Amino acid sequence: MHNIYLYILIMAAVSYLIRVLPLTLIRKEIKNKTIRSFLFYVPYVTLSVMTFPAILESTGSIWSGGFALITGILLAWYGKSLFQVAVFSCLAVFIFELFL
């Protein structure tokens, strides 16, 4: 039988090291144009990949998830705040699943 707290400690330590090493070791601005561009694009790719198709699977049906996706994209496109986009996406699912 393994010690549960040792498990938790390993989870915490590995997670922390992954996050903190780049932040502390890379102190200077990176000059290389390609690396800079790469790091510039990383957040957009990661967030896109994580959003789709996961959003379709996160709700009761792919239709309500798809409805939330379209709602979110439209609201964000027309400049609504982060909070509004998040809340109205949730509401979209709730209402969609209530009626359909």
Add this chain to the structure above:
Amino acid sequence: MKKENRLCFRKGLQHGIPISLGYLAVSFTLGIAAKNAGMTAFQATITSLLVNASAGQAAGFTVIAAQGSYLEMAVMILVANARYLLMSCSLSQKLSPDTSIIHRLFIGFDVTDEIFGMSMSFPGKLNPFYTYGIILIAAPGWALGTCLGVLCGNVLPSNVVSALSVGLYGMFLAIIIPPAKKNKIIAGLVVISMLASYLTARLPLFSFLSSGMRIILLTIFLSAAAAVLFPAPEE
């Protein structure tokens, strides 16, 4: 605290609210997974406080449930959380070079998809106090949701859980869509990323990839391709 720092801190607290609510819903389901792995509410809650990673914790709970080795746990967390390594590299460039080591150690505690995304959308160089504001609101939501999930997993009606769980994705969209509207390269990249993500998730050819691995590989490959084809994006 200097006035500017205080303002950034307050803005962070504000922006942390939707994150916290989203976390509450997501970590609630994580709490149910922890309970199924045989953990108590206390154990699951401190795990959430210390680890702050949805996919990572879910992966970790499966190791605990299976009573895997400690080495297996370490490797599992490394793979499931490897995208944070990339995010932290990006984030290191968002910090002013004279940001102290203390700030770097604190920020590193809670680099998550959402907090990273918000921190990157901060205008100009990142003020650490903005991130602290977000963490202070978001991290308790994460821990509380986990705790509630263990204690009362099946009380919330399923349509409420279902609705709450898209909140995180709504937030992601609010981060990526406005820059995509202004910049055609980002717009194209967002569309291609989503298509590639869909294909790799659905095609049997790629079914051997875990979802964490899929995210890492796509991020590296697509960002590298974009960096080579379209260097020097406006920043």
